[in-house]
Amino acid sequence: MKALVLSGGAGTRLRPITHSYAKQLVPVANKPVLFYGLEAIAEAGITEVGIVVGDTALEIQQAVGDGSAFGLDITYIRQSAPLGLAHAVLIAKEFLADEDFVMYLGDNFIVGGIAELVAGFKKSRPDAHILLTQVADPSAFGVVELDDTGKAVALEEKPAVPRSDLALVGVFLFTSAVHEAVLGIEPSARGELEITDALQWLIDHGCDVHSTTISGYWKDTGNVIDMLEVNRAVLEGVKGRVDGFVDTDSEVIGQVTIEAGAEIRGSRIVGPVVIGANTKITASYIGPFTSVAADCRIESSEIEFSIVLAGARVQGVRRIESSLIGRDVEVTPADGVPAAHRLILGDHSQVRIAS
Template identity: 65%
Template sequence: MRALVLCGGAGTRLRPITHTSAKQLVPVANKPVLFYGLEAIAQAGITDVGIIVSGIDTEIEQSVGDGSKFGIEATYIIQEVPLGIAHAVLVARDFLGSEDFVLYLGDNFIVGGITGLVDKFRTERPDAQILLTRVPDPTAFGVAELDGKGRLTSLVEKPKEPKSDLALVGVYFFTVAIHEAVRSIDVSWRGELEITHAIQWLVEQRKDVRSTTITGYWKDTGNVIDMLEVNRSVLEEIEPRIQGDVDEVSEIIGRVEIAEGARVRRSRVVGPAIIGTDTVVVDSYIGPYTSISEGCRIEDSEIEFSIVLRDASIKEVRRVHASLIGRSVEVSQAPPVPHAHRLVLGDHSKVEISS
C-alpha cells in the first residue's frame, strides 16, 4: 500500500503567512502540520509516499528531504497547476501503479493517527473508504448524504444547501478503481476535477464505497482559527520538560516545554506552552496554548493562545491574543501620541471631559 500526500494549493485563507511559506509547513506546537501527517502514515506501516508539489518552489522538498527522518521514502510529483484533488490522482498515476493507496491532504490533522483505519481498509478492501465528521458549517466542505442504513448515497462539493452536516475528512482510501473514476468525470464549475465527483461516480457504478464517521479530533488547518485550535489540541498532550535556562525569579506553571538553548528571565509562563531553541523571554508573560518557535525574542510583553514563528520579536506589547505571527516579524509598541480634544461648542454649552 502506498500514500499520496497533497502539498499543492495556494493557501489563500492563511495569507499573508502563505505568501512566503507553504501552508503545510506552518507549525503547530513548533512542528509543521505536514510532519504530523507523514508520521501518521509511517506509523501505519506505509513507507512508499508520493508528495504532490506545485513545482514553483522547493520548500516542501527541502523540509521533508528523502523522507528518511520520518521512516518513509519520499517521491516528489509535480502538479503544475492546482486543478483539484482528482487531478492530483491523475498526475500521480505512474507512481501509484496498481497499488491500493491512502490519499492524505497535507494540511489536515487527525488526533490519534490513521493506523486503525489503514488496518481496516487492508482487511476489507472496499473500492473506496471515506471518512466523515459532523461540522457546524457544511457549506465549506464536501458533504455526504447517507441512507437509513448508513450507506453513502451522494456527495456534493461545497453545497449552498447541504442535505446533512457530514463533511468529508481529508483522508481517503482507494483501490485501483479510483483511476477509472477520475478519468470519467468532468471539470466542475470551480474549474477543478473534484474528488467528490470521482467518488460519486463510483457510487453510481455500484462500486463498494464505504464511509466511517469519526468522532475524534480532526481539523483542516486552512485558516488561522483552525490552526490555533490544532495548536491548542497538540499542546494539551505535551509533558513538562525544561531543558533551557530559567532564572530563579521566573515562574513556570503547568505543562511547559522549554527547549535547549532557550532563556527565560523575570517572566511567567503558564502552560500548556512551548518555547523553542534559542528563544529569549524577558520580563514577559507567556499564557496557555502558546507556541513560540526558535530564535524568537519576547520582551516586556504578554501573549497567549498564539503561534509565533521563528526569529520573530515582540517588544513592549500588551496584550497579544489569538494571533499567528510569521517568521522574522517585528512587533513593537507604537510611539506615544499626544492626546488632545478638538472642540467646536455653541454658546452656553456645558461639557464634561474625563482626562
Template identity: 70%
Template sequence: MKSLVLAGGSGTRLRPITHTSAKQLVPVGNKPVLFYGLEAIAAAGITDVGIVVGDTAAEVEEAVGDGSRFGIKVTYIRQEAPLGLAHAVLIARDFLGDDDFLMYLGDNFIVGGVTSVVREFQADRPDARVLLTRVPDPSRFGVAELDADGRVVRLEEKPAHPKSELALVGVYLFTSAIHDAVREIKPSGRGELEITDAIQWLIDRRLDVRTTTITGYWKDTGDVEDMLEANRTVLEGLTPDVLGTVDDASQIVGRVRVEEGAVVRGSRIVGPVVVGAGTVVTDSYIGPFTSVSDNCRIHDSEIEFSIVLSDASITGVHRLEASLIGRTVQVTPAPRVRSAHRLVLGDYSKVQIAS
C-alpha cells in the same frame, strides 16, 4: 500499499502567512502540520509515499527531504497548478500504479492517526473508503448524504445547501478503480477535478464505497482559527521539560517545555506552552496554549493562545492573544501621537473636555 500526500495549494485562507510559506509547513506545537500526517502514515505501516507539490515545492522538499527521518521513502510529484484533488490522483498515476493507496491532505490534523482505518480497508478492500465527521458548517467542505442503512448515496463539494452535517475528512482510501473515475469526470464550476465527483462516479456505477465516521479530533487547518485550535489540542498533550535556562526571577507554572538553548529571564510562563530552541524571553508573560518557535525574542510583552514562528520578535506589546505571528516578524508599540482639541467657540460658551 502506497500513500499520496497533497502538499500543494495556495493557502488563501492563511494569507499573508502563505504568501511566503507553504500552508502545510505552518507549525502547531512547534512542528509543521504536514509532519503529523507523515508520522501517522508511517505508523500505519505505509513507507512508499508520493507528495504532490506546487509553487512551494522547494520549501516542502527542503523540510521533508527523502523522508528517512519519518521512516518513509518520498517521491515528489509536481502539480503545475491547483487543479483539484482528483487531478492530483491523475498526475500521480505512474507513481501509484495499480496499488491500493491512502490519500492524505497535508494540511489536515487528525488525533489518533489512521492506522485503524488503514487496517480496516486492507481487511475488506472496498473500492473506496472515505472518512466523515460531523461539523457545524458543512458548506465549507465536501458533504456526504447517507441512506437509511448508512450507505453513501451522494457526495457534493462545498454545497450552498448541505444535505447533511457529515463532512469529508481529508483522508481517503482507494483501490485502482479510482483511476478510471478521475479520467472520466469533468472539471467543476471551480475549474477543478473534484475528488467528490470521482467518488460519486464510483457510487453511480454501484462500486463498493464505504464510510467511516470518526468522532475524535480533526481539523482542516486552512484558516487561523483552526490552526490555533489545532495548536491548543497538541499542547494539551505536552510533556513538560526545561532543557534551556530559566533564572530564579522567573515562574514556570503547569506544563511548559523550554527547549535547549532557550533563555527565560524575569518572566512568568503559564502552560501549556512550548518555547523553542534559541528563543529569549525577558520580563514577559506567556500564557496558556502558546507555541513560540526557535530563535524568537519576546521582551516586556504579554501573549497567550497564539503561535509565533521562528525568528520573530515582540517587544513592549500589551497584550496579544489569538494571534499568528509569521517568521522574522517584528511587533512593537505604535508611536504615541499627542492628542489635541481644536475649538471654535462663541461668546459665553461653556465646554467640558475629558482629560
C-alpha cells in the same frame, strides 16, 4: 500499500502568512502540520509516499527531504496548478501504479492517526473508504448524503444548499478502481477535478464505497482559528521539559517545554506552552496554549493562545492573544503617538484592535 500526500494548495485562507510560506509547514506546537500526517502514515506501516507539490515545492522538499527522518521513501510529484484532488490522483498514476493507497491532505490534522483505518481497509478492501464528520458549516466542505442504512448515495463539493451536515475528512483510501473514476469525470464549475465527483462516479458505477463517521478530533488547518485550535489540542498532550535556561526570577507553571538554548529571564510562563530553541524571553508573560518558535525575542510583553513563528520579535506590547505572528515579524509600540495605532500590513491581513 502506498500513500499520496497533497501539499500543493496555495493556502489563501492563511494569507498573508502563506504569501511566503507553505501552509502545510505552518507549525503546530513548533512542528509543521505536514509532519504529523507523515508520522501517521509511517505509524500505519506505509513506507512509499508520493507528495504532490505546487508553487511551494522547494520549501516542502527542503523540510521533508527524502523522507528518511520519518522512515519513509518520498517521491515528489509536481502539480502545475491546484486543479483538484482528483487531478492529483490523475497525475500520480505512474507512482501509484495499481496499488491500494491512502490519500492524505497535508494540512489536515487527525488525533489518533490512521493505523486502525488502514488495517481495516486492507482486511475488507472496498473500492473506496471515506471518513466523515459532522460540521457546523457543511457548505465549506465536500458533503456526503447517506441513506437510511448509512450507505453513501450522493456527494457534492462545497454546496450552496448542503444535503447533510456530514463533511469529508481529508483522508481517503482507494483501490486502483479510482483511476478509472478520475478519467471518467469532467472539471467542475470551479475548473477542478473534484474528488467528490470521482467518488460519486464510483457509487454510480456500482463500486463499493464504505464510510465511517468519526467523532474524534479532526481539523482542516486552513485558517487561523483552526490552526490555533489544533495548536491548543496538541499542547494539551505535550509533557513539559526544560532544556534551556530559566533564571530564579522567573516562574514556570504547568506543562512547559523549553528547548535547548532558550533563555527565560524575569518572566512568568503558564503552560501548556512550547518555547523554541535559542528564543529569549525577558520580563514577559507567556500564557496557556502558546507556541513560540526558535530564535524569537519577547521582551516586556504578554502573549496567550497564540502561535509565534521563527525569528519574530515582540517588545513592549501589553497583551496579544488568539494571534498568528509570522516569521521575522516585529511587533512594537508606536512611539510618541498617543492613543494611536501605526500599522504596516500585507495584503489580505486581518487586524482586531481594542479601541
